[in-house]
Structure formats: structure tokens, C-alpha cells
Amino acid sequence: MNKIALIPVIEILYPAEAKEAEGAAPNGSWQAEPEAWDAYLRRLNRRMGFSDMRSFPLGSRRYPVADLTQADVALAIDLHLGDTPLQESCGLFGGLVLMEGSTPILIPQCCGMLADVASWEVLKRPEAFAEPFCLEGHPCPQAMSDSVEVEIQCIEDREPFEMPAPLSYRVSRQSLCDALEDAKRVLNRFAAKVEIWGRERGYTGAADVLVYEK
Template sequence: MPTTPTREIVTLSGELHLVPVVEFEPGSYARQERPRPGGSGEEVPRDWQHYWEQSLADSGLHLEPLFSGSWFVPISRLTDPHVLRQMLRIKLETIDSAEPVELFDRVIAMSGGQVLFEGEHVVLTPRCCGDLSDLENWEAAARREPDGFWIGHPQVFASWEEPWLLLREEEPDRNGVHRAWHLSPHALAEAVLAARKEQEDFARRLIPLLSERFPPEMTHPLASVLSGLGMPEGTDNP
């Protein structure tokens, strides 16, 4: 007889951090076929870590993930020009030859998103189809405008329960528990500001590398979009 899912709400009273991350999908960087681990990242994290490291090494990348078995890398660690060039090569390989208007219609933010930490503890990671532009959803939630909150799927829903912002998972975990969290919108707002600064710094690091492949009038808008910040204000599609 199936068990009835239970709901567990945790109040996050510690310091909150929102860490922007990029997802490095190993198959995109691998240059040779290799067997995938026989189990999920939760079940065999070391096997997935080894598979991920070997795949990225094919493209000359040696990165430290957010945690063992993860494909997420904090953007604060993405400073090596070679790493950034390889990342941009994969992201833009099918659209380099597009006309400028087509290019900006087709380019979206880097896959990944933002990881919510309480102190050193990971609370929430981006879900499938999340990207760096999900920062705007965290910003809206911090303004107490949680409708439409999205960080990928399976869905995490956001709502307002005075005086807390409530985040709750759509699906139960392996133990049949629907996890949920109460957090202070003020604490989240501070975390969001820090995350935006990190993404702005990331965009600045991309500009000189994009300038190697695109005309000057395109590099700033491209860097902004790829970094999840959208088109800069007052900028028309080149």
C-alpha cells in the first residue's frame, strides 16, 4: 500500500547565499565514447564525478564542481580564458554564422541557475531547463512577488505566508516527503543583490572573449544575455 506523502517545512534562519552556477554537461565536451555510470548522481556520486572530469578533460577543462556528482560550477570559479572560450564554443557553435537579428533571437542564458545556500548547506539547486536568467525569478520572490517562480522542473513553487516566503517542491523526495522552506524576503534580497553582482562580473569577463568572434556592438549585449541579465537597458537588437 503506497505511503501518503508528508510535508516538511524548514525555517531557514541562518545566513542565505545565492550562488550563480553554470552547468557543464559532460557529453558536450567529451571527445570519445565512455560508459556512463550505472546509477544516479545521488547513488554513485564518485562514479559520476570521475565520468564528468574525464569528459571535460577531453576539451582541456579541469574544473571543480559545486559538490561531488554535480555538473554545476560556480561562475566565480570561471576565470580561465581557456575555460570560458570552450564554454562559449559549445554554447554558440550552432549560431555563430547567424545574422545579427537572428542571433539575438536565438541566444539564451547559460544553462544552470542559482543555488540557494543556508550557511554552508545546499538548500536548493537549479532544476532541468534552468539557466542564469532565473535570477529575475529570485528577485521577484524577494520583492514578495512569487507568482510564476521558476528554477526549472520538477517545479518549485513560491508563495507568501506572512512573514515568510514559502518555497515548496512539487514532487516528494525518495522518502515520500514534500520538502518546503520558510525564508526571510529581506535575507533573500541581500543574497539576490550579491548574485546579481557576480553575474555582472561574469558578463564583464565574457566581453573580451566574445570580441574575438563578434563585432563590438554585439559583444556587450551578448555577454549580458549569456550571463542571465537580459538585454541592457536602452539597447536595441543590433
């Protein structure tokens, strides 16, 4: 098996007026036409004032938090909040993309949040368990562990998963632990940028609200 990684990504929800001004989006799904969707999103980003970010997975409206400049972070937060006061807001949308080598295995589902890193953290524990995780999003994947390996299952019930989402995928607990530690370091650096945004606007603990949902 290739090395696995967990890549923290933020999902940007573009305002309707920006999409209307940009014109028609590609006809197919982003999974079927990733290059066309990525080009469309890059045009939207330029229109909104973002840097030339590349979506990840390509075409998906998700962006690695490591790629966002300080100005990108500020704009993404301002879009997320709108007129909502910080302390009344939910966290930033996104989550962790599970990768094997260069192949995406599982992406955050609808309404997933960066704070779901805490849900992945629970999967590290050295005991047998079977339970859903990434509970902020829907539908939720299932995780089963025998304390050595963790099996992730995405079995559709009432709602289909956004692909990619594995029917069954097994990974060693140690590999998952290592990948999660790397992801947390990346997320902490992003949280520092969120804190800068907060201090510039007179807020304390902005990352606790927007990144970690404490």
C-alpha cells in the same frame, strides 16, 4: 538557521562524442555517487580542455561561475552555441543554487538558465504573493510570501523535481535579499568575462543574450 547563499552555476552539456571517448559513466545517480560522478566529469573536462573545475553540487554537471577561467568561459559558450549564431541562441543553462550553510537546498531544474536570477529578484518585493518562479526551467518551484518570510515549495505534479528540492523551506525575505545581492555581484563578474568573449569575436552585448536574456 545557518546563513543562506545563492550560488550562480552554469550547467555544461557535454557532446556525445566526448562522453563516448571517455567511456562508461558511473552507474548510479550523481546524488547517490557524487564523488564518482565528479571524478568522471573532471576527466571529461580535461578531455574537452577545461580547467580542473569541481562540480557543484558535487557530481551534478553544474559549476560555480566564479570558478571558471576566461578560457573556461570561452569553451563553455562555444559548446553552448555550436553552429547557432549568438543572436539566435538561448541563454546559458544553469541558475542559482540555494544553500543553507554548506547544504544545498534547491538546485536549478532542467533547462534552468542563468537568466533566472531575474525570477529570484521578483521574490524580494515587500508584499504578500503566491506564484511559481524560475520559469525557464521545469518543473517550477512555488514561492509564497507574507512580506516577512518567503516559503519555497517543490510539489511534484506531472514531473519530478531533480533533488535536492524542498517540499517546504522558509527563509526570511531580508536573508533572501542579502543572498541575492551577493549572487548578482558574482554574476556580474562572470558577465564581464562573457563580454570579453564577445568582443574577441566581434559581438556587442554578449552577456545580454547569454547571461541576462534581455
